[in-house]
Amino acid sequence: LTFDLAGVPRVLKITLAYDGTRYVGWQRxxxxxxxxxxxxxxxxxxxxxxxxxxxxxxxxxxxHALGQVAxxxxxxxxxxxxxxxxxxxxxxxxxxxxxxEDAAPDFHARFSARxxxxxxxxxxxxxxxxxxxxxxxxxxxxxxVTAMQAAASRLIGTHDxxxxxSAGSEVKDSVRTITRSEIVRNGQxxxxxxxxxxxxxxxxxxxFLRHMVxxxxxxxxxxxxxxxxxxxxxxxxxxxxxxxxxATAPAHGLFLVSVTYD
Amino acid sequence: LTFDLAGVPRVLKITLAYDGTRYVGWQRxxxxxxxxxxxxxxxxxxxxxxxxxxxxxxxxxxxHALGQVAxxxxxxxxxxxxxxxxxxxxxxxxxxxxxxEDAAPDFHARFSARxxxxxxxxxxxxxxxxxxxxxxxxxxxxxxVTAMQAAASRLIGTHDxxxxxSAGSEVKDSVRTITRSEIVRNGQxxxxxxxxxxxxxxxxxxxFLRHMVxxxxxxxxxxxxxxxxxxxxxxxxxxxxxxxxxATAPAHGLFLVSVTYD
Numbered sequence: 244l245t246f247d248l249a250g251v252p253r254v255l256k257i258t259l260a261y262d263g264t265r266y267v268g269w270q271r272x273x274x275x276x277x278x279x280x281x282x283x284x285x286x287x288x289x290x291x292x293x294x295x296x297x298x299x300x301x302x303x304x305x306x307h308a309l310g311q312v313a314x315x316x317x318x319x320x321x322x323x324x325x326x327x328x329x330x331x332x333x334x335x336x337x338x339x340x341x342x343x344e345d346a347a348p349d350f351h352a353r354f355s356a357r358x359x360x361x362x363x364x365x366x367x368x369x370x371x372x373x374x375x376x377x378x379x380x381x382x383x384x385x386x387x388v389t390a391m392q393a394a395a396s397r398l399i400g401t402h403d404x405x406x407x408x409s410a411g412s413e414v415k416d417s418v419r420t421i422t423r424s425e426i427v428r429n430g431q432x433x434x435x436x437x438x439x440x441x442x443x444x445x446x447x448x449x450x451f452l453r454h455m456v457x458x459x460x461x462x463x464x465x466x467x468x469x470x471x472x473x474x475x476x477x478x479x480x481x482x483x484x485x486x487x488x489x490a491t492a493p494a495h496g497l498f499l500v501s502v503t504y505d
Numbered sequence: 506l507t508f509d510l511a512g513v514p515r516v517l518k519i520t521l522a523y524d525g526t527r528y529v530g531w532q533r534x535x536x537x538x539x540x541x542x543x544x545x546x547x548x549x550x551x552x553x554x555x556x557x558x559x560x561x562x563x564x565x566x567x568x569h570a571l572g573q574v575a576x577x578x579x580x581x582x583x584x585x586x587x588x589x590x591x592x593x594x595x596x597x598x599x600x601x602x603x604x605x606e607d608a609a610p611d612f613h614a615r616f617s618a619r620x621x622x623x624x625x626x627x628x629x630x631x632x633x634x635x636x637x638x639x640x641x642x643x644x645x646x647x648x649x650v651t652a653m654q655a656a657a658s659r660l661i662g663t664h665d666x667x668x669x670x671s672a673g674s675e676v677k678d679s680v681r682t683i684t685r686s687e688i689v690r691n692g693q694x695x696x697x698x699x700x701x702x703x704x705x706x707x708x709x710x711x712x713f714l715r716h717m718v719x720x721x722x723x724x725x726x727x728x729x730x731x732x733x734x735x736x737x738x739x740x741x742x743x744x745x746x747x748x749x750x751x752a753t754a755p756a757h758g759l760f761l762v763s764v765t766y767d
Binding site for chain 2: 260307338339372
């Protein structure tokens with residue numbers, strides 16, 4: 244028995260940015276075009292055969308990514324720069340490979356992830372720019388962003404997030420740890436013709452349940468509108484009932500910002 | 506004979522922003538959706554009958570606007586804020602009415618215009634963001650932006666711009682005055698994974714011939730690539746031959762920024 248170095252698989256770490264507008268989401272579906280499907284097809288051209296890729300976060304239809312990470316086991320001996328260029332030549336312009344790196348043989352984009360950061364963008368203004376509407380949730384009514392910040396900070400910690408999980412989810416364990424939850428940009432409600440009222444929420448955690456960030460964003464929006472208080476968040480988490488939390492905010496305001504690894 | 510104030514027409518000045526990607530351009534065409542057509546239909550709902558609108562600049566298919574101005578003669582007695590809200594409710598989200606104002610009875614968006622400003626955006630980087638590609642011209646090769654600026658400044662003044670006019674144009678007089686022509690943002694060519702290389706050209710003038718700004722942008726790009734010198738611009742203008750100037754740059758990098766009136 245010898246160590247067969249030639250048998251060690253080559254694993255790629257692929258960082259992607261995409262506009263989710265036209266897609267059914269990260270995950271391959273029976274109908275429609277998925278980011279995973281496009282990337283697998285682009286990689287298959289290098290491999291001359293089928294390739295499976297794993298994504299760090301399964302972004303829903305309409306959700307965007309600035310730094311999604313995918314892993315794939317390949318045989319292709321191409322240089323990582325050539326792979327990046329080649330993949331981008333195959334992919335449509337609204338899906339871009341930002342970086343390709345060689346990773347450890349046991350690297351897996353989802354299981355090796357230490358944390359993920361999501362961003363939810365709200366345009367708190369009477370008008371949304373024609374260039375921005377696919378990337379923000381539009382709220383024309385004045386938001387109390389100070390109350391939203393107070394509510395956001397109450398989500399930090401290790402909690403059972405059942406109140407913020409999508410119905411019908413198959414994952415058993417709904418305990419997750421949120422390490423950061425804050426309004427990172429607090430735009431004042433502007434004058435009717437200006438475009439400065441951008442409110443951006445960011446959340447970082449070890450993992451997220453299905454639709455969890457959108458349920459949190461929807462709940463924060465209800466706090467901002469004065470429909471519920473920042474103080475009510477603790478009881479909401481303790482109660483664990485999805486019906487008690489806010490409506491799921493629209494997908495198109497959500498971005499997967501980055502994924503960190505050890 | 507008395508002055509019949511009730512007979513003085515109400516003229517609206519309407520400022521619009523739009524993403525030109527999905528449209529055949531400003532002007533109504535036999536086929537496809539135009540900005541003029543959409544605005545006329547939206548206004549007709551207030552008027553209960555047909556309305557004709559005039560645009561300051563007839564942007565081509567794919568060209569965007571931050572501050573297009575349109576004029577329309579109407580009877581509708583609605584408040585300008587209600588008109589703005591109502592028009593935006595009728596228009597698709599990639600066409601927005603930024604402002605509606607009452608104008609002088611002889612106001613005409615095109616004939617009353619004193620100057621127009623256009624912007625041409627170039628992403629001088631190996632990669633274009635998935636969120637940006639419909640709004641920039643992508644040039645991966647390093648551009649000499651200093652030479653482009655030198656060439657741009659040589660366009661200022663009153664010249665016969667026949668060398669930069671589209672073939673088949675019907676306008677007889679090709680003399681125009683450019684009052685400002687400069688690189689307003691000079692992004693250095695960045696590292697492969699950064700996105701900082703934005704080069705933006707702006708030009709202001711009393712009027713522009715068909716495709717003139719795109720022909721100028723295409724010529725400046727050829728200067729930036731080293732295919733022609735900044736000094737060659739004077740001879741190019743003097744020669745007056747469209748074949749001697751650069752290729753027409755793609756429509757999607759162009760924005761009508763603003764229109765000024767006395």
